Amino acid sequence: MRIKSYFSATVEAAVSKARQELGDDALLLNARPSPEExxxxxxxxxxxxxxxxxxxxxxxxxxRAERPAPPPPLPALPDPATDEADSLGGFLARxxxxxxxxxxxxSSLDEDTVTEQQLARALSRRLNVNSSLDSPVAFVGPAGxxxxxxxxxxxxxxxxxxxxxxxxxxxxRIAAAEQLRTLCSIAGLTFDxxxxxxxxxxxxxxxxxxxxxxxxxxxxxxxxxxxxxRVWQAALAKISSLTPVLTLTATARTADLRLMVGHxxxxxxxxxxxxxxxxxxxxxxxxSTAGETGWPVAWLTTGQSIPEDVEDASVRRIVDGLMGLAGxxxxxxxxxx
Numbered sequence: 001m002r003i004k005s006y007f008s009a010t011v012e013a014a015v016s017k018a019r020q021e022l023g024d025d026a027l028l029l030n031a032r033p034s035p036e037e038x039x040x041x042x043x044x045x046x047x048x049x050x051x052x053x054x055x056x057x058x059x060x061x062x063x064r065a066e067r068p069a070p071p072p073p074l075p076a077l078p079d080p081a082t083d084e085a086d087s088l089g090g091f092l093a094r095x096x097x098x099x100x101x102x103x104x105x106x107s108s109l110d111e112d113t114v115t116e117q118q119l120a121r122a123l124s125r126r127l128n129v130n131s132s133l134d135s136p137v138a139f140v141g142p143a144g145x146x147x148x149x150x151x152x153x154x155x156x157x158x159x160x161x162x163x164x165x166x167x168x169x170x171x172x173r174i175a176a177a178e179q180l181r182t183l184c185s186i187a188g189l190t191f192d193x194x195x196x197x198x199x200x201x202x203x204x205x206x207x208x209x210x211x212x213x214x215x216x217x218x219x220x221x222x223x224x225x226x227x228x229x230r231v232w233q234a235a236l237a238k239i240s241s242l243t244p245v246l247t248l249t250a251t252a253r254t255a256d257l258r259l260m261v262g263h264x265x266x267x268x269x270x271x272x273x274x275x276x277x278x279x280x281x282x283x284x285x286x287x288s289t290a291g292e293t294g295w296p297v298a299w300l301t302t303g304q305s306i307p308e309d310v311e312d313a314s315v316r317r318i319v320d321g322l323m324g325l326a327g328x329x330x331x332x333x334x335x336x337x
Contacts, residue, residue: 004022004047005047006045006046006047007034007042008044009043009044010182011031011044014044014045015046018046031047031306032045032183032304032306033175033182043179044182088119089102089106092284095283095287096253096288097254097284097287097322098254098258098288100292101126101287101288101291105126108122108125109122120319120323123287123322123323124315126287126291127287127291127315127318128290128294128295128297128315129297129313129315130297133154135241135243136204136208136214136216136242136243137154137244138218138236138242138267139151139217139245139273140244140269141220141246141247141264142260142264143220144220145247146249146275146301147217147218147220147247148170148179149275149301149306150247150275150310151166151215151217152166152180152183152306153301153306153308153309154299154307154310155187155307156189157307159187159188163211164189164190164213164215165215166191166215166217167194167200167207167215167216167217168180168181168192168217169194169216169217169219169232170217170218171195171196177193181193183306190212192207194216197231200216200232200235200238200239201235216236219232223259223263229267233266233267243270244267244270244271245270245271245272245273246260246267246271246272246295247272247274248260248261248273248285248289249274250275250286253285254284254288257288258289261289261293271295271296272289272290272296272297272298273297273298273299273300273313274286274301275300278302278303281324283324286300286321286322287319287322290318297313297318298313299312299313300317300318
């Protein structure tokens with residue numbers, strides 16, 4: 001499939017441009033505000049794909065039959081379950097799991113030889129998940145953590161079964177409300193704007209009274225913006241039965257995620273969500289944040305496509321991601337044998 005992006009001042013104009021070039025058979029894969037580095041091309045980006053015929057490579061010239069060279073050996077990766085030269089603590093540390101959790105995990109495993117199943121059970125005991133949606137949800141977290149994209153993925157998915165209202169409370173990012181309004185228009189979702197803290201509770205309650213699930217897109221606050229953060233926290237505290245979800249990027253280090261949790265603890269998060277899991281192979285930050293806070297993980301995202309690249313979190317998914325290195329080692333050993 002050939003994939004191409006088109007940029008324009010509006011989503012509709014970008015779609016029209018794509019249709020003119022690719023025809024009606026092209027498939028719309030994504031529509032989103034342009035990233036900062038592409039804003040000079042247009043405010044919005046649409047991504048289209050079109051099937052292209054597969055052309056077989058030309059046949060190689062006839063040559064004397066030779067035994068193919070063996071493939072290069074796979075690099076040896078340590079498996080804490082089988083490699084005696086590597087310690088369990090070393091493996092967990094390389095996955096960026098916090099020192100306190102490593103100590104707790106090691107102390108819970110008394111056997112000299114730890115199997116993968118035993119390690120998975122020990123890791124699983126420190127995780128909780130919960131992706132239920134039975135009250136208003138506020139997506140809080142640092143700027144750039146993927147809150148808005150996650151919100152739209154969840155909103156479109158949930159709109160198949162219930163009425164959904166998206167409320168934008170972000171008055172800090174330039175054109176944030178208009179971008180979200182456009183996305184909601186494309187998806188057929190109800191949109192509302194509450195750019196002032198004092199208006200947020202009334203806006204949410206009106207949509208609740210109309211029987212809609214309310215998802216709130218909150219501004220991102222840096223460590224130096226505690227004043228505005230406290231004002232918005234007070235506004236959220238006026239909403240009954242609210243579920244604040246702290247949205248964090250999985251590409252951050254465990255130590256940095258711990259700092260972000262400290263900054264956003266004032267919002268009293270009840271759940272966690274992790275984005276950009278497709279951009280990292282180290283899940284220690286996800287595991288450590290969930291294990292240290294005790295907050296359930298609600299959602300995991302693995303790309304920018306809306307709404308496809310989101311999944312309800314599961315303990316097994318997180319543990320499998322964390323132990324992916326060990327799984328690769330086992331597969332390499334099986335292939336070599």
